[in-house]
Amino acid sequence: MYRWGMVIDLDRCTGCQACVVACRQENNVLFAGEDEAKLGRAKFWMNFISEVKGSYPDVRMHFFPIPCMQCDHPPCTKVCPVEATYKNPEGIVAHIYPRCIGVRMCISNCPYTVRYFNWHAPSWPDEYKRGRNPDVYKRRKGVTEKCNFCIQRIRKAKWNAKREKRKLHDGEVIPACAQTCPSEAITFGDLNDPKSRVLKLSKSRRAFRLLDDLGTEPKVYYLKEGEWDDG
Amino acid sequence: MDSEAIARKHEKILAPMTRAGRMFWATVIPLAAIFLWSVFAFGWQYRSGLGETGMGHPVSWAFYLVNFVFFIGISHAGALVSAVLRITRAGWGTPFGRAFDLGRSSRFYWVALHAQFKSPLLWDFTCIMTYFTVSVIFLYVLMVPDIGLLRERFPNRRWLYRPLSLGWTGTEKEWSTIGKAIGILCVAVIPIAVSVHTVVSWVFGMQTQPMWHSTIFAPYFVVGAIYSGIAAIIVVTLALRKVYHLEDYLKPYHFNNMGLLLLTFTLLWAYFTFAEHLTVGYSGGSAEQAVLWSKLTGKYALLFWIMAVLCFVIPFPILIFWRTLPGLLISSICIIVGMWIERYTIIIPSFIEPRLSYVRGDYMPSWVEWSMTAGLAAGFTLAFVIFSKLFPVISIWETEKEEREKESNPR
Numbered sequence: 001m002y003r004w005g006m007v008i009d010l011d012r013c014t015g016c017q018a019c020v021v022a023c024r025q026e027n028n029v030l031f032a033g034e035d036e037a038k039l040g041r042a043k044f045w046m047n048f049i050s051e052v053k054g055s056y057p058d059v060r061m062h063f064f065p066i067p068c069m070q071c072d073h074p075p076c077t078k079v080c081p082v083e084a085t086y087k088n089p090e091g092i093v094a095h096i097y098p099r100c101i102g103v104r105m106c107i108s109n110c111p112y113t114v115r116y117f118n119w120h121a122p123s124w125p126d127e128y129k130r131g132r133n134p135d136v137y138k139r140r141k142g143v144t145e146k147c148n149f150c151i152q153r154i155r156k157a158k159w160n161a162k163r164e165k166r167k168l169h170d171g172e173v174i175p176a177c178a179q180t181c182p183s184e185a186i187t188f189g190d191l192n193d194p195k196s197r198v199l200k201l202s203k204s205r206r207a208f209r210l211l212d213d214l215g216t217e218p219k220v221y222y223l224k225e226g227e228w229d230d231g
Numbered sequence: 232m233d234s235e236a237i238a239r240k241h242e243k244i245l246a247p248m249t250r251a252g253r254m255f256w257a258t259v260i261p262l263a264a265i266f267l268w269s270v271f272a273f274g275w276q277y278r279s280g281l282g283e284t285g286m287g288h289p290v291s292w293a294f295y296l297v298n299f300v301f302f303i304g305i306s307h308a309g310a311l312v313s314a315v316l317r318i319t320r321a322g323w324g325t326p327f328g329r330a331f332d333l334g335r336s337s338r339f340y341w342v343a344l345h346a347q348f349k350s351p352l353l354w355d356f357t358c359i360m361t362y363f364t365v366s367v368i369f370l371y372v373l374m375v376p377d378i379g380l381l382r383e384r385f386p387n388r389r390w391l392y393r394p395l396s397l398g399w400t401g402t403e404k405e406w407s408t409i410g411k412a413i414g415i416l417c418v419a420v421i422p423i424a425v426s427v428h429t430v431v432s433w434v435f436g437m438q439t440q441p442m443w444h445s446t447i448f449a450p451y452f453v454v455g456a457i458y459s460g461i462a463a464i465i466v467v468t469l470a471l472r473k474v475y476h477l478e479d480y481l482k483p484y485h486f487n488n489m490g491l492l493l494l495t496f497t498l499l500w501a502y503f504t505f506a507e508h509l510t511v512g513y514s515g516g517s518a519e520q521a522v523l524w525s526k527l528t529g530k531y532a533l534l535f536w537i538m539a540v541l542c543f544v545i546p547f548p549i550l551i552f553w554r555t556l557p558g559l560l561i562s563s564i565c566i567i568v569g570m571w572i573e574r575y576t577i578i579i580p581s582f583i584e585p586r587l588s589y590v591r592g593d594y595m596p597s598w599v600e601w602s603m604t605a606g607l608a609a610g611f612t613l614a615f616v617i618f619s620k621l622f623p624v625i626s627i628w629e630t631e632k633e634e635r636e637k638e639s640n641p642r
Contacts (some may be wrong), residue, residue, distance in 0.1 A: 040287025040592040049589040062589075075439050081353045102281070104291040109438045111586040113289045119282030141280040211586060214439060 002168070003091045004149050005191040005219040006178070007201040008065060012185035015063045017048045019177035019186065023067075026150060026176035028136045030122050036198050043116040045147040046177050065186075067177065068093060068114045068147035069210065069218035076106035076115060083146070089190075091219055100143040107144060111211055112218075115146045150175035151186070170196045191219065245384065245623060254474065255616070262613040269606015272599045283599045290582040290594040297574045298607055300431055300452070301459065304570070307362065311424040312492075314530050326355055338531060356429045362423045369416045373408060375399050376628040391621070426455040437559020440581045441518035443509060451503040458496040459570035462563035465489055469560055471619065480625050490559050493566070494550040501543045504573075513598075521584040541569025 016097040023029065023046035033044040074093045077085050085106050086100040107115040120148035124132070135152040139145050157173035170189050178186035189198035201207065206223040276283045286293050332581075363413055380398030382392040399405060432452030435443035445451075467487070472481040511519045526535045546562035596604075 005544070039285065040290065041282065057588060081356065099239055102291050105434070105438075107289075107291040108440060108582065111439045113416075113590040116288065117291060118280070119287070120280040141282075152401065202330070 001089060001192060002190045003192040003219070004070070004154070005091075005189065005198050005221070006067070006070075006149070006175075007198050007207070007221045007223060008094060008170055009185040009187070009201070010064050010221040011206070011223060011225055012183045013064065014183050014185075015048070015050065016182060017065075018101060018180045019065050020046050020048050022046075022176040022180035023147070025131070026136070026153075028132045028138075029123070029145075029148075030118075036119070041119050042146070045114075046118070047114065047144070055102060060146045064222065065177070066112065066114060066210075067149075067220060069112050069216065070147075070149060072217035072219060075109045075111060075216060077216075079105040079109045081105070090154075091128045092151060092154075093146070094148055094151065095144060095146055097137055097139050097143050097145065102142040102144065104144065111214055111216065115144050117144050118142060121220060170198075245627075255620070259613065262609045262616070264404050265609035266606050266613055269602050269609070270639045272602035272606065276599050283597060284594045285597040285600060287592060289585050289592045290579065290592050292578060292582070293594055294596050294600040294604060297571065297578055298604055300574045300578075300605060301432055302611065303359070304428060304452075304456030305463045305567075306465075307424045307427050308457040311421060311457060312461060312464070337358070355430045355434055358423070358427045362427045365416070365420055365423050371395075372409065372412050372416060373589075373626060373629075374622060376401065377623055377626060380627060381622070388621075415433050417471075425453055428453045431456075431580050435577070435581075440587065441516070441584065441586055442522040442581050445507060445576075446509075447503060447507060451507060454496065454503055455570060455573060458493075458500045459567055461489065461496060462566035464569070465493065465559050465563040466567065469556060469563075469616065475619070477625065480630065486556055486559055486583055487554055490550055490554040493546070493559070493562070494554075497543060497547050497550060497566075501547075501602050504539075504542075518584070518586045518588070521588065522580050524586055525580050526576055530583070531576055535576050538569050538572040538576060541565040542573060604626075 023044075024031070029043050029045050029084060034112060036042070048063070049066055050061065051107070053060045053062055066143045070091060070093050072087075072091065074085075074087055076208065077087055079188045082099055082101055084097075085093065085095045088094045091188055102117070104117055107113075107117060111156070118139050118141050122139065133152075135156070152166040153175060154173050157168055161168045168190070170193060174188050175186075187198050187201055191199050191202065193199065201223065202221045204223055206225055207221045208224065209218045209221055212218075284293065284295075359426040370561075375395075376399060377398060378392050378396040379401060382389060382396045382399075385392065429452070432448040436445060436448035438444060468481055469486075471477060508523065511523045511529075515523065525531050544567070545565045549558045549562045583592060583594065
């Protein structure tokens, strides 16, 4: 059984935000527009957070990409009254859009606030329509959506491997964010594979996880030299 | 005494049911207009999505949830207080009972309205539905003897009263059956009513959001619900007393006792609020502290302190030193408004300051949310007014029974 995980090396990250764009293209994440974004309706399956901490002379710049943490103990799945979201056997926190009734309890119980809601029916500009990814499920208004490690790519790769009667090898399946990162800061792979790069990096002494003390056991690791504080 | 004599004796209770004067229409028409406007707002939102509200990221629950907690609190406190008074045989509760129970009549309307968006946990839904069923039965059983009387009294409304009275004629056997049924329902309604607001609080308490994740949330919410519920009952009974001239039945003595009950809950509420905030302030983590200070001195300070003034500073001295009818009215209105703000300051600040502090957002309610809030309040009142025209607001048979008991053992 696979157990998908991700490592994001913040010492390599240049803050170019290509991962955010690639994710939006791959997963048909609708852009909100200026007015809606002001109301907090912008969706970023892969979000990019930047913040200036402290004041002169002790100033630090925090910036990092934040996808869904794909927790091993996800707080979001247990609060759903209709089981529209669940952790699949490969450890991905998946969301069944047609079953979602839009109570948004998963959104409010996600300590990383990486779940997004469809406040309106989706509408695409005509120029954009032909560029949409046909492999991705459509989301109607009133449902929640989130990063799923590009589950459509994983599924496709597994079909191919199954046809050839073999297991996926390390690096064969790669989400859009990792694929596009110019400085190769994002590594994706199987945490159950003892030889995988992602497992090795996750055990690095630079590795940490966001809000680790909550016991959510995220499968997204960050690498950073020196101290890190969540706040 | 035959039914005709009883009816003549309690003419004052029955009188409002026969008249529909200018005051009635002056109340009903604006209320109905506000309610219909909220139906339109709901339709608008249903068509174009929840985007018509002011909600966004990270404030994904807002006004509707505040209303949900607030109105459930008010309506469920009614049944609870009524049942407790009955069990403890507090005779002074009789005139209030019917008005308490009324609290729930408009409930189904908004559960149906909100269920599709708001239905938080399955427990919540289950508890509310169980509670709704039991409390409707409770209210109904308490009314059966009176409906029997009404059936005889108003021949032209027989289409309504005849099926509802279940063939009530007032024989010995019927009285003993209804006595038993009321006894069972009284005991059943208390744990169910407590469970409803407990589970409402757990919708928050079970989450990881800072300042929701608190062990005292369940009793805190139950106390808050009963607190606002008693205040609402006082306002309603004072209004009924004035409008329907029920001064003979609702005496200052009754209101004095209600005032003492309200005073008890003022203290309980203040105690819980103090305990909750002091614990967080003294030893809470950084995420909790952020929410706490946004309430005490930050963005929500104004609302928070208005709440403190309305829920404690104003009603507390009034209820101690000036427990008169105007005093009760002022403190009850303060408490109702204050408790709505309390629900708001519990829900919104935790969203604005989520655990991962990089995510920022703001919330301003839209016209749809204001309309729905006004519509809920209007619908609530409207259902009340209509109910009071169809059924007596004070239980005739219980008043009668009490008088008879007083005659048989005068103390």
